[in-house]
Every structure is written in C-alpha cells, then in structure tokens.
Amino acid sequence: MAAYQAGNQDAFGELFDRYAGRVYGFLIRRLGDAATAEDLHQEAFLRLHRARDSYNPERPFRAWLFAIVHNLVNDSLRSRRRAPVTEPLGTTSSPHPAVQTDRAGSINDQSPERIVAARESTRALSRALSALPANEATVLILARFEGLSYDDIGSVIGRSAAAAKQLAYRALKRVRSELVAMGHGEMSR
Amino acid sequence: MTKHYTTCADYEALLMESLSAPLDRAEQALLTQHLEQCPACKASSVEVRASWDMLDELGTLEPRAALRERTRTTILQLMATEKTSAVDRKWYEVSREPLAVLSALLVAGATLSLLSGLVWGSALPQGHLFFCAAMYTGLLVGAFSWIYSATTVNGVHLDVAARIGVLSLAITVAAITACPQFQVLAVWDGSALGRFLTARLGAGGSSLVFGFGYGLFPGFLAALFGGNLLAERPLANSLVTGAVVFLLASPVIYLQSAPFTSGVVVSWIAGTAVGTLCGVLGAVRVRQRVADAAVPS
Known part of the structure; x- marks a missing residue:
C-alpha cells in the first residue's frame, strides 16, 4: 500500500488483483443487481484511489477498503431511492450473471430438476441478502464471505464489535424469515 | 481468558463468533450449556446456523474479465x-x-x-x-x-x-x-x-x-x-x-x-x-x- 501511495503502478496492480474479486463479490451481494455492481466496481476503486493518502497503515487494509465500498453502496442506494424506480432490486432474471464458481461446478452433475431448484434457491438467498438493512447486510457479508473479524467489521460500519455481532445475528434471522416467506423455508444443506 | 456471559444477547454474540472461528473449549462449553438450558436461544441458534450454512450456496463471485480490465x-x-x-x-x-x-x-x-x-x-x-x-x-x-x-x-x-x-x-x-x-x-x-x-x-x-x-x-x-x-x-x-x-x-x-x-x-x-x-x-x-x-x- 505504501508503494501504491507513492504512485507505483505495479503496487496498484498487485493490490487490484488481490481485491478486485472481493470488491465485486461484496457489491453484487449487497445490491443483488449485476449491472449496478459493475458500475460501482470502477467507482469503488476510484474512491480508493482518491482516498489513498488518508489510509492509516495501522488499520487493517481490508477494513479500510470495505468501509469505502460500504459508503459507496449506501450513497448509490440513497441516490437510487431519490431517482424514479424502474425495476425493484432483486427482480432481475439473473442477479449473478458474473462468473460464479464453487457451487456452479457441483450442480452440473445433477438432474435438470435439481439444477433448477438449486438456481431458484440461490436466487432467493441472493434476494434475501440484498433486501437486508444496509448495516446488517454489510456485517453479514463481511463476516460470512470475507472472514473479517467483528472488530474490523465494527470499524467498517462505525460501530462496536459487539454491535456488529448483534447485527449479524439479526441479519441471519431475517434471511431465514425472508426465505420462509418466499417459500424456501425448508432449504437446508 | 474467558469473558463473562450473563444474558442471552451475550450468548448470541458468542454464537456468532463460533460461526466464524472455533471457540476455545471453555467458551464452547459455556455456549453449549446455555443452549441446553434456554429453549428460545436453542431454537434461534438452529435457524441462525442454518442461514449461515445456506449462504455457502452463493459461492464465490468473480467479475468478468472485461470489467476487471476496464x-x-x-x-x-x-x-x-x-x-x-x-x-x-x-x-x-x-x-x-x-x-x-x-x-x-x-x-x-x-x-x-x-x-x-x-x-x-x-x-x-x-x-x-x-x-x-x-x-x-x-x-x-x-x-x-x-x-x-x-x-x-x-x-x-x-x-x-x-x-x-x-x-x-x-x-x-x-x-x-x-x-x-x-x-x-x-x-x-x-x-x-x-x-x-x-x-x-x-x-x-x-x-x-x-x-x-x-x-x-x-x-x-x-x-x-x-x-x-x-x-x-x-x-x-x-x-x-x-x-x-x-x-x-x-x-x-x-x-x-x-x-x-x-x-x-x-x-x-x-x-x-x-x-x-x-x-x-x-x-x-x-x-x-x-x-x-x-x-x-
């Protein structure tokens, strides 16, 4: 990060390779909308670039990065609420058209019915996640997918670690309720 | 050192920690004991764990190569x-x-x-x-x-x-x-x-x-x-x-x-x-x- 702050392009490249996917994953999970996530991906790195001099090396980089992305998403959602709504979040036919790994490989070996069911459940989960209140969604995504400590997550949203844990707990319960409401209450692994 | 847990909210926080990383033996024992004694927390913990595990279905997401390059x-x-x-x-x-x-x-x-x-x-x-x-x-x-x-x-x-x-x-x-x-x-x-x-x-x-x-x-x-x-x-x-x-x-x-x-x-x-x-x-x-x-x- 110090080399990047000093203007080293290779250092930026290394940083970008490490975090481009993580930022994208966060955006798409928070927004549930691939098109907006793609728009904001570039904006996230522009914000990071503009704010690079304010980075404090004593603070974990990931927490600082996700604080920027979290604020960006909130700004975007606020401005979208002000703009005329054309399509509600989570109603796109394919919320995750990007390259999806892990589970995608495993469902290829299954029957067509199971593939459809798996896709439907993934879509429902995605919708439930993006429908969470801002802080709950951020906390849950960072804890579940990014493996950030609750201390770091607290600093991302400007709350204590204890508050972050409570938000994550509430988020998981809310996800469960949403899934039940969407008829996916029996999903389990 | 084991912290002091008294309320259900304390155990909810402990449950969240246990989902991210294994607890130490003393804390795990405390959590298990509380869940055995508190039916409401036990029921919630089942739901919360299920939601946590279910999120695995979302897998890893990567941006398109063109977006990455842009x-x-x-x-x-x-x-x-x-x-x-x-x-x-x-x-x-x-x-x-x-x-x-x-x-x-x-x-x-x-x-x-x-x-x-x-x-x-x-x-x-x-x-x-x-x-x-x-x-x-x-x-x-x-x-x-x-x-x-x-x-x-x-x-x-x-x-x-x-x-x-x-x-x-x-x-x-x-x-x-x-x-x-x-x-x-x-x-x-x-x-x-x-x-x-x-x-x-x-x-x-x-x-x-x-x-x-x-x-x-x-x-x-x-x-x-x-x-x-x-x-x-x-x-x-x-x-x-x-x-x-x-x-x-x-x-x-x-x-x-x-x-x-x-x-x-x-x-x-x-x-x-x-x-x-x-x-x-x-x-x-x-x-x-x-x-x-x-x-x-």
Missing part, C-alpha cells in the same frame, strides 16, 4: 495522468487556478502590510519580536503552501501543501499563545492597511475586518487539510474539521481578544467558520475537478 485501466491511466501533471506543471502555471492566485495574493498582501506595521509603526517591546517573526513565518509558509498546492493540484502534492499550511497555522498559534502580551491587533493598527481601514471605517470597522480575515486564514487551511478525508464522509469530516479549527483557534481568540469588544470576538469566530466552509467546499471541488478531468469517459 477498472484496472481506468486507475492506471489516472495514475499516469497524475504523474505527468505533477511533473509538468511549473510554478508560473499557477494562473490556471484563480482561487489559489487570489488567496496567495491576499495572504502575501496582508503579511507585507502587517510586517510594515511591525517595522515602522509598532512600539512593541524587543522581546516580542521573536514571536512576531514566528508568526510571520507561519503566514508566509501558509501563502507559499497555497501557491504550491495549486501548481500540483493533480498530484499528491495537494495534500503535502495543505499539511505545510497547517504547520504554518500551528507555528502561528504557538507563537501567539506563547506570548499573550503580544497583541496582534496592535500590530494591525500600526500597519499600513490597518491605518488605511481605520481612516475609512473607524477603529471598530478595521478590527472587524482584521478579525474576520484572521479567522478565515486558519479555517481555510485546516479545512483544506481535511479535504483528504472529506471525499469519503463529507458531513462527518466537515464537523471534525470545524471542531479542530475551533480548538486550534480558541486559545488565540481568547488570548488576543480578552481586552477587546465582543464584536471583535464574534467577527473572529465568524471568520473561522466562513474560512472552514470555504476550505471544505474548495477541497471537495478541487478533488472533484481533478477526478473529472483525469477519468476517461
């Missing part, structure tokens, strides 16, 4: 532009930034005016001249930091310059705080500009102009310094910057205005507030212009 290229181009701008722009190209030129001229003029008052019009005790010199050093460094920041506005030097400006503010504040007997308004009254304004506006009007201008100076610099942070959280950081400016300026306001009227104090505070506002808006605007100019559409 974002990378945009930032690299921006970095290249910044590098070129910082190197190519010379000091005389400052004229591209009218605000900076105007600011620098105002500060330089005020400094020279005050200096002339010190040399020709003041009857200060000899021991105070050192502090006066420190104060003028602060003002001059501040003026040059403005010019410098304008010449390299597209690069990181903007922040360096703002920091130099804040250093100058610190020198000024330290000098005046260390010597409360030195009355900056006495120097102002003896200066050419001070005498001119006193003739035109009277003593009160001249003091008000000085108080406002003198408050504006540190406010602008400190707020410009805060511009670095303002990009992310404008409201929160503006408030922090305002508080910092007030804390920096308050000893000076107190020490320098004690013998004067409340009108001078009010004008001083108003100047600080307006300076902060100008600095905040200026810093945000400059950053926006830099970003707009550098990002390819």
Whole structure:
C-alpha cells in the first residue's frame, strides 16, 4: 500500500488483483443487481484511489477498503431511492450473471430438476441478502464471505464489535424469515 | 481468558463468533450449556446456523474479465495522468487556478502590510519580536503552501501543501499563545492597511475586518487539510474539521481578544467558520475537478 501511495503502478496492480474479486463479490451481494455492481466496481476503486493518502497503515487494509465500498453502496442506494424506480432490486432474471464458481461446478452433475431448484434457491438467498438493512447486510457479508473479524467489521460500519455481532445475528434471522416467506423455508444443506 | 456471559444477547454474540472461528473449549462449553438450558436461544441458534450454512450456496463471485480490465485501466491511466501533471506543471502555471492566485495574493498582501506595521509603526517591546517573526513565518509558509498546492493540484502534492499550511497555522498559534502580551491587533493598527481601514471605517470597522480575515486564514487551511478525508464522509469530516479549527483557534481568540469588544470576538469566530466552509467546499471541488478531468469517459 505504501508503494501504491507513492504512485507505483505495479503496487496498484498487485493490490487490484488481490481485491478486485472481493470488491465485486461484496457489491453484487449487497445490491443483488449485476449491472449496478459493475458500475460501482470502477467507482469503488476510484474512491480508493482518491482516498489513498488518508489510509492509516495501522488499520487493517481490508477494513479500510470495505468501509469505502460500504459508503459507496449506501450513497448509490440513497441516490437510487431519490431517482424514479424502474425495476425493484432483486427482480432481475439473473442477479449473478458474473462468473460464479464453487457451487456452479457441483450442480452440473445433477438432474435438470435439481439444477433448477438449486438456481431458484440461490436466487432467493441472493434476494434475501440484498433486501437486508444496509448495516446488517454489510456485517453479514463481511463476516460470512470475507472472514473479517467483528472488530474490523465494527470499524467498517462505525460501530462496536459487539454491535456488529448483534447485527449479524439479526441479519441471519431475517434471511431465514425472508426465505420462509418466499417459500424456501425448508432449504437446508 | 474467558469473558463473562450473563444474558442471552451475550450468548448470541458468542454464537456468532463460533460461526466464524472455533471457540476455545471453555467458551464452547459455556455456549453449549446455555443452549441446553434456554429453549428460545436453542431454537434461534438452529435457524441462525442454518442461514449461515445456506449462504455457502452463493459461492464465490468473480467479475468478468472485461470489467476487471476496464477498472484496472481506468486507475492506471489516472495514475499516469497524475504523474505527468505533477511533473509538468511549473510554478508560473499557477494562473490556471484563480482561487489559489487570489488567496496567495491576499495572504502575501496582508503579511507585507502587517510586517510594515511591525517595522515602522509598532512600539512593541524587543522581546516580542521573536514571536512576531514566528508568526510571520507561519503566514508566509501558509501563502507559499497555497501557491504550491495549486501548481500540483493533480498530484499528491495537494495534500503535502495543505499539511505545510497547517504547520504554518500551528507555528502561528504557538507563537501567539506563547506570548499573550503580544497583541496582534496592535500590530494591525500600526500597519499600513490597518491605518488605511481605520481612516475609512473607524477603529471598530478595521478590527472587524482584521478579525474576520484572521479567522478565515486558519479555517481555510485546516479545512483544506481535511479535504483528504472529506471525499469519503463529507458531513462527518466537515464537523471534525470545524471542531479542530475551533480548538486550534480558541486559545488565540481568547488570548488576543480578552481586552477587546465582543464584536471583535464574534467577527473572529465568524471568520473561522466562513474560512472552514470555504476550505471544505474548495477541497471537495478541487478533488472533484481533478477526478473529472483525469477519468476517461
């Protein structure tokens, strides 16, 4: 990060390779909308670039990065609420058209019915996640997918670690309720 | 060391920790024991664990190669532009930034005016001249930091310059705080500009102009310094910057205005507030212009 702050392009490249996917994953999970996530991906790195001099090396980089992305998403959602709504979040036919790994490989070996069911459940989960209140969604995504400590997550949203844990707990319960409401209450692994 | 858990909320937090990483044996035993004794928590924990595990279905997401490349290229181009701008722009190209030129001229003029008052019009005790010199050093460094920041506005030097400006503010504040007997308004009254304004506006009007201008100076610099942070959280950081400016300026306001009227104090505070506002808006605007100019559409 110090080399990047000093203007080293290779250092930026290394940083970008490490975090481009993580930022994208966060955006798409928070927004549930691939098109907006793609728009904001570039904006996230522009914000990071503009704010690079304010980075404090004593603070974990990931927490600082996700604080920027979290604020960006909130700004975007606020401005979208002000703009005329054309399509509600989570109603796109394919919320995750990007390259999806892990589970995608495993469902290829299954029957067509199971593939459809798996896709439907993934879509429902995605919708439930993006429908969470801002802080709950951020906390849950960072804890579940990014493996950030609750201390770091607290600093991302400007709350204590204890508050972050409570938000994550509430988020998981809310996800469960949403899934039940969407008829996916029996999903389990 | 095992923490103290008493309420269900404590165990909910512990449950969340256990989902991220294995608990130590003592904490795991406490959690298990609580869940056995509390049916409500047990039921919730089943739901929460199920949701947590279910999220695994979302897998890992990667951006399309084209998106990845577009974002990378945009930032690299921006970095290249910044590098070129910082190197190519010379000091005389400052004229591209009218605000900076105007600011620098105002500060330089005020400094020279005050200096002339010190040399020709003041009857200060000899021991105070050192502090006066420190104060003028602060003002001059501040003026040059403005010019410098304008010449390299597209690069990181903007922040360096703002920091130099804040250093100058610190020198000024330290000098005046260390010597409360030195009355900056006495120097102002003896200066050419001070005498001119006193003739035109009277003593009160001249003091008000000085108080406002003198408050504006540190406010602008400190707020410009805060511009670095303002990009992310404008409201929160503006408030922090305002508080910092007030804390920096308050000893000076107190020490320098004690013998004067409340009108001078009010004008001083108003100047600080307006300076902060100008600095905040200026810093945000400059950053926006830099970003707009550098990002390819």
